[in-house]
Amino acid sequence: MQINTKIPTNLITGFLGVGKTTTIQHLLKHKPAEQTWAVLVNEFGEIGVDGALLQDSGALLKQVPGGCMCCVQGVGMRVGLNELIKQKPDRILIEPTGLGHPKQIMQTLQDEIFSKYLDVRATITMVDPATVQDPRYLENENFIAQAQIADVIIANKVEKATPEQLAAFVEWSSNYPNAQQIGQISYGQADLAWLDRPSASKPSAITSSEHHQPVDKAVTAALEIPQGEHWIMRSHFSDGYWSYGWLLDQEVEFELTDLLDWISDLKAQRVKAVVKTSKGVLKINAVLDDVRFEPARLLDNAVLEIVTDKQINQPSFTHLLS
Numbered sequence: 001m002q003i004n005t006k007i008p009t010n011l012i013t014g015f016l017g018v019g020k021t022t023t024i025q026h027l028l029k030h031k032p033a034e035q036t037w038a039v040l041v042n043e044f045g046e047i048g049v050d051g052a053l054l055q056d057s058g059a060l061l062k063q064v065p066g067g068c069m070c071c072v073q074g075v076g077m078r079v080g081l082n083e084l085i086k087q088k089p090d091r092i093l094i095e096p097t098g099l100g101h102p103k104q105i106m107q108t109l110q111d112e113i114f115s116k117y118l119d120v121r122a123t124i125t126m127v128d129p130a131t132v133q134d135p136r137y138l139e140n141e142n143f144i145a146q147a148q149i150a151d152v153i154i155a156n157k158v159e160k161a162t163p164e165q166l167a168a169f170v171e172w173s174s175n176y177p178n179a180q181q182i183g184q185i186s187y188g189q190a191d192l193a194w195l196d197r198p199s200a201s202k203p204s205a206i207t208s209s210e211h212h213q214p215v216d217k218a219v220t221a222a223l224e225i226p227q228g229e230h231w232i233m234r235s236h237f238s239d240g241y242w243s244y245g246w247l248l249d250q251e252v253e254f255e256l257t258d259l260l261d262w263i264s265d266l267k268a269q270r271v272k273a274v275v276k277t278s279k280g281v282l283k284i285n286a287v288l289d290d291v292r293f294e295p296a297r298l299l300d301n302a303v304l305e306i307v308t309d310k311q312i313n314q315p316s317f318t319h320l321l322s
Contacts, residue, residue: 006119007085009092009109010195013146014126015137016044016098016241016270016307017287019156021054023126023188024093028057030192035090036060040080044097047223047234047245049272049305056297060087077108085117091195092118098270099239099307101142102149106201122197124190125150125179129161132172142239149201150179152194159186223247225301237311241269244312245305250298252276258320264289266306273304 014020024039031037038060043049047065054061062084064076084092096105102123109120125146131137138144147153153176155161155169166184173182178200183191224247225232231248256277263271263286271286274296283296284304306312 007089007092007117008196009094009118009120011094011096011102011105011109011120011123011149012126013096013100013102013123013149014098014156015128015131015140015143015146018098018126018128019188020095020098020126021272022285023124023154023156023190024095025054025057026188027093027190027192027195028054028059031091036087037091037093038062038084038087038089039093039095040064040077040084041095042077042097042100043305044099044238044241044243044307047247047303047305049245049274049303059093060084060089077105081108081114081118085114099142099241101145103145106149120199120201122151122181122194122199123149123201124152124154124194126154126156127169127173128157129155129165129169130157132168133165138172147173147176148178150176151197151199151201152181152183153179154183154185154190154194156185156188158184225249241307241309242311243305243307246303248275248302248304250276250302252302253278254320256282260284260291260293262320264291266308266312268306268308270307271305273302274298275302275304 012020012024028037028039036059039054039057040062041054042064062080064080081092094105096102106123108114109118127147153173155166158166161169169184170182173179180200181194181197183194223232223234230252231246233244233246235242235244253276256279259275259277263284267288269287271284271291273282273284275282275284276298281296281298282293284291284293286292
């Protein structure tokens with residue numbers, strides 16, 4: 001494979017629900033018009049939702065579903081990167097799952113195979129200011145590693161943060177002096193200039209995970225709805241979290257009010273969906289009981305995925321259908 005110029009490449013990381021996909025949508029919308037960018041997106045669940053959320057972005061997309069893309073010796077990540085590199089994009093953005101540990105991902109980007117093709121630039125780590133006073137996050141190995149790897153640390157969702165939370169974010173981020181840029185933004189409106197800051201990330205300086213549970217290679221296989229059925233559901237458990245994902249055909253329609261109430265009552269760490277409802281096709285994003293939605297297009301099957309720290313007993317959509 002002949003690449004005359006190395007491809008600028010950025011890792012955009014952060015914990016569940018921090019707004020990584022929204023930020024990538026913003027960056028793609030404001031990139032130079034003449035450039036083609038690519039996105040390698042990794043999802044904790046087995047149903048790929050972020051691809052549907054980014055389908056109108058104009059970017060080259062490759063999904064690695066089913067857990068951290070560093071698992072199974074990084075096969076999914078390596079295959080996805082190879083496919084994108086062959087298309088010679090002007091930039092590659094990599095979005096790991098919010099539960100992913102970034103050490104092996106950065107090692108892959110910097111190994112002798114990919115270093116011939118990729119110009120690894122700033123790693124951007126996104127943080128919700130509300131989390132930096134919460135021991136559940138501050139003691140989480142992945143949360144710590146995401147901060148350790150950062151060249152740029154961004155507080156997102158500052159429109160919802162209190163002055164005390166913003167002050168706590170500034171104090172917390174001072175523990176990670178390798179990050180040379182600290183930003184505070186709303187609605188994922190990151191500055192494109194941050195992408196071209198140099199990368200100082202050294203995998204050897206990042207704490208390894210003692211509790212990471214690799215997922216089985218089989219979960220990365222493509223899913224199809226069985227003939228005669230209207231949906232297929234998959235779930236798995238890893239690193240203290242459950243994922244429940246549904247792939248639904250275009251005939252499935254939800255009563256919007258019932259669906260939103262159900263999602264709000266779940267209080268899951270993350271819910272993403274592109275589904276047909278009684279009010280049209282919608283993108284739905286929810287963190288705990290904060291549920292947001294907007295109009296969308298359905299180019300393929302509908303998708304819905306839940307990530308939660310508590311098991312859902314026999315989840316069913318039957319009572320939500322119109």
